[in-house]
Amino acid sequence: MIKSEKIYLDYNATTPVHEQVMEKMLPYFTQNFANPHSDHAFGWDASEALEKARKQVAALINGKSSEITFTSGATEAANLALLGFAKKNRNKGQHIISCKTEHKAILETLNVLEKNGYEISYVEINCDGIVDLEQFQSLLRPDTSMVVMMLANNETGVIQDITKISELAHQNASAVMSDITQAVGKLDVDIKALGIDLAIFSSHKIYGPKGAGALYSSSKIDLERYMYGGNQENGMRPGTVNVPAMVGFGFAAEIAKIELQKTSEELLLLRTNFEEQLQALEDVQITAKDQDRLPNTISFSVHNVDGDALYRRMNRIAISRGSACTSNIIDASHVLTAMGFEEKLALATYRVSLGRTTTQQDMNLAFENIQTAINSIRKTSLV
Secondary structure, three states: OOOOOOEEOEOOOOOOOOHHHHHHHOHHHHOOOOOOOOOOHHHHHHHHHHHHHHHHHHHHOOOOHHHEEEEOOHHHHHHHHHHHHHHHHHHHOOEEEEEOOOOHHHHHHHHHHHHOOOEEEEEOEOOOOOEOHHHHHHHOOOOEEEEEOOOEOOOOOEEOOHHHHHHHHHHOOOEEEEEOOOOEOOEOOOHHHHOOOEEEEEOOOOOOOOOOEEEEEOOOOOOOOOOOOOOHHHHOOOOOOOHHHHHHHHHHHHHHHHHHHHHHHHHHHHHHHHHHHHHOOOOEEEOOOOOOEOOOEEEEEEOOOOHHHHHHHOOOEEOEEOEEEEOOEEEEOHHHHHOOOOHHHHOOEEEEEOOOOOOHHHHHHHHHHHHHHHHHHHHHHHO
16 A cells, blocks of 8 residues: 655655754744845945855855845746846857757746847757767857756756866857756855856755856956846845845855865765665656765656546655646646657656655655555556
8 A cells, every 4th residue: 555654755856844954044034134225233234244245156166155146946046047148248149059958047038038039059959868978069150159958957866977068168268057956055156167157046956045146257267247137236126135134145155165075975875775675566657866966855757647647646655746736737848858758658747856854764654655556556547
């Protein structure tokens, strides 16, 4: 029988706020509540806390605090980066290269740029979601002002060779932007070594609060503001800064850096064991099994089943569909279809993402739920 325990295995979607992070935030709601831009002692204290958080966030990716702009999340950061770069650097070229497996925050913003005169080329990927570097190089042109490539995919966990992509792009004098949201806290992300000029990431993926994110912008990159109403965050993001959230973001970044190796090793062991269990089941396939992937992420497909019916039977486990649901209409994941998955298989593909408190017992119970659900639906389909 399917166990009654609810098991959360959707940490790529969001994480709970770390207990120590919550404690660090609380005084900034009630005691140190001042506006960090107020010119008095209370404001100075809040400003000092904000700048400490900025240093902590920068340290997580080996950046400088002056290169960090706080935002409400990675989506806002993506808009600031793409639209701000395009507005400032149009004279350098109106051609951008990206990939169809990017997050919707990137793809939809690129679509806006395309409607405003930019030409967007999308490099091909193989069945494992890996960018074709030869084709990428062939797409580079004198007017290619920017390359936009995600470091680690949110659905499959596949890690791109951003170092090589950056090297080729810089040889062409093209800037490199990367969505590093899923990578930070799980990989040792060194923004300088990777050759990334612009990057976006979020607090709530690393056990910090929601509503806090960051844009990393190298000092050699010029962006133009498109939001107005104040000079906060060097004018790039006007409005009163959410100090409690950023304090939490900063401390979460500090903890993530300290615990990175231990957490990654533990998650990789759990992932490996779980994938071995899944592969023992009939007609179950691990996505990009032999590729370099995030240590906490498993994407698996179940062949010859109704994906929606199977998902409903796994309702005691918090995992993600390989699809997006809008207004009760189920669409195949754009990531999986770009990788060549047929629609039926894409709709029967699921993401399991582990977190810092996930245990082997959790994974064993999750596997039992999945195995029971698969056997049940296959038995039903034979009746």
